[in-house]
Amino acid sequence: MSLSFRRTIKVADETGTLRLADDIAAITRPGDVIALHGDLGMGKSALARAVVRRLAGDPQLEVPSPTFTLLQSYETARFPVHHFDLYRLADPDELVEIGFSEAVGEGLALIEWPDRAGDELPAERLDIVISEGDDLNGRRFSLEARGGGWAERLEETFAIRALLERAGLADAGRVHVQGDASTRRFERATGSDGTAILMHWPAFGALPVHADGLPYEALVHATDNLDAFLAIGDTLRRHGFRTPRLIAADEPRRLLLTEDLGSLGVAPGGVADPQRYLAAACRLADMAAIAWPDVATADDGRTFALPAYDRRALLTEVELFASWYAPDVAGRPLSTSEAADWLALWNGLLARFDWDRSAWVLKDYHSPNILWQTDGDPIGLIDYQDALRGPAAYDLASLVTDARIDIADDLATAMMEAYCQRRREVAGPFDEAGFREAVVILGAQRNAKILGRFVRYAKLTGRTHHLRFLPRVRRNFEKALDDKVLAGVRLWYERLGLTAQS
Known part of the structure; x- marks a missing residue:
């Protein structure tokens, strides 16, 4: 395959080699092939070892040279x-005896002395030619992309390195951070x-029509606008909430470098911490006491008008x-009447929120997006770019029916009471009975949405890792159906036999 990209990187020492390995490992994908060329002693094994350790997340991982075994394999988190x-x-x-073709297709293949593979060497690959540098410990790396999207990825990873350098983090190592179901990478x-945290947020691009000539994202007011993240985050912070500050940006490439709020969550080890969840509930109450503007404003003056969380x-x-x-x-499509009855039930239930635009609804106020802070405000907020104006009850419903963490009934009750x-303390009396009922309705709506969204995501992308949360989400949904306000939804659900079959 013809060459689509070539760039020469000079490094002065082993530290430079490790930094280059970081930049390459950050953009690798399953099925990639990296062919390492160079004379004996040029550092092919050193570069491969650094890439393996970076992907494994273990800088001390033993990575022996496969000179005699021909192949060494490693299971990494990715x-x-x-x-x-x-x-x-x-x-x-x-090569047949060592399972070369199977291994190449399964994960990342790092190949030293690739020329000896002959015609078995995949045409789509990244060639890295290593030669002597300008001094004794220096090296010269010629990176040559041959298909496989390598050219675009290399351009991106070097843009990220340049962004880090501008932010004073030239020597930074880069580690993949688990993200969400969106296209964003962290x-x-x-x-x-x-x-610092690096976020790459690709634009939506072309989206399929969902209904009324619009894609799903437009109908639910999801955004790919960088201004939304920046303006909402800055506005929240000016009102006393903890959000990451922007450090540097490459907006044409949609790269944002932000403050790192750490990795401590409200559910360490996957177990809900009552103290942290209660604090998260109380911060929501603080948020409900604020008269939020319809338009968020970033510290640099840019603005973003928050859409309404409307009935549509x-x-x-x-x-x-x-x-x-x-x-x-x-095991079958719903009939036209069954689908219509479902929407009619929810249309009636959700009509009561038509007037409520008093709060900022963060949309996903749950364990992955709440980072525990050990100083100042204990609740750090992330993933708020899709915030809308709507009912305050939605975010509490999101918190007490976490899709990823089991929330005991007594903890859920305690969070409601604490909220x-x-x-009452920060805003005075309010309609508690109506609020509690709203939490039930919106919690059921949210969990029904998640059930459908996770199945849809799996069927459209082939990625099934989110399906492991379905039993918990279904339990959350069915628990809400015990409330009399959802009696009609429960009857519809039982008529379809979904409880028995799930």
Whole structure:
């Protein structure tokens, strides 16, 4: 395959090699092939070892040279890595014996002495030619992309390194951080002068039409606008809430480098910490006491008008249950009347929120997006770019029915009591009975949406890791159906036999 990108990187020492390995490892994907060329002693094994350790998240991982075994394989948190050294390969036909083609297709393949693979070497790959540098310990790396999207990825990873340098983190190591179900990708950059979080947020691009000639994202007011993240975050912070500050940006490439709020969550080890969850509930009450503007303003003056969490958006979300989750469980598409009855039930339930635009609804106020802070405000907020103007009850419903963490009934009750008490303290009397009922309705709506969304995501992308949360989400949904306000929804649910079949 013809060359699509070439760039030469000079490094002065082993530290430079490790930094380059970081930049390459950050953009690798399953199925990638990296062919390492160079004379003996040029550092092919050193570069491969650094890439393996970076992907494994263990800088001390033992990574022996596969000179005699030809292949060493490693399981990492992201995907398998297969390190080949073909120096002692007598004939390319021997590659069959070590499972070369299977390994190459399964994960990342790092191949030293790739020329000895002959025609078995994949055409789509990244070639790295290593030669002597300008001094004794220096090296010159010629990176040559041959298809596989390598050219675009290399341009991006070097843009990230340049961004880190502008932010004073030139020596930072980069580690993948688990993100969400969106297209955004996150890394933690750690250097001698501190840490930062790197977010790459691709634009939506072309989206399929969902209804009324609009994509799903438009109907539910999801955004890919960088201004939304910056303006909402800065406005929240000016009102006393903890959000990450912007450190540097490459906006044309949609790269944001932000303050690192750490990795401590409200559910350490996957177990809900009552103290932290109660604090999170109380901070929501504080938020409900604020007269939020319709337009968020960033510290640099840019603005973003928050859409209303209108009935169309709420119905579009809950419709996912009827169009994706229910048919998947029932083993058949719903009839026209069954689907219409579902929407009619929810249309009536959600009409009561038409007037409520008093709060900022963060949309996903739950364990992955709440970072515990050991100084100042204990609640750090992330993933708020899709915030809307709507009912305050939604975010508390999100918190007490966490899709990823089991919330005991007594803790959920305590959070409700703590919220109501704090809200009375900071804002005076309010309609507690109506609020509690709203939490039930919006909690059911949210969990029905999640059930449909996770099934939809799995079927459209083939990625099934989110399906492990379905039993908990279903329990949250069915628990809400015990409330009399959802009696009609419960009857619809039982008529379809979904409880028995789930």
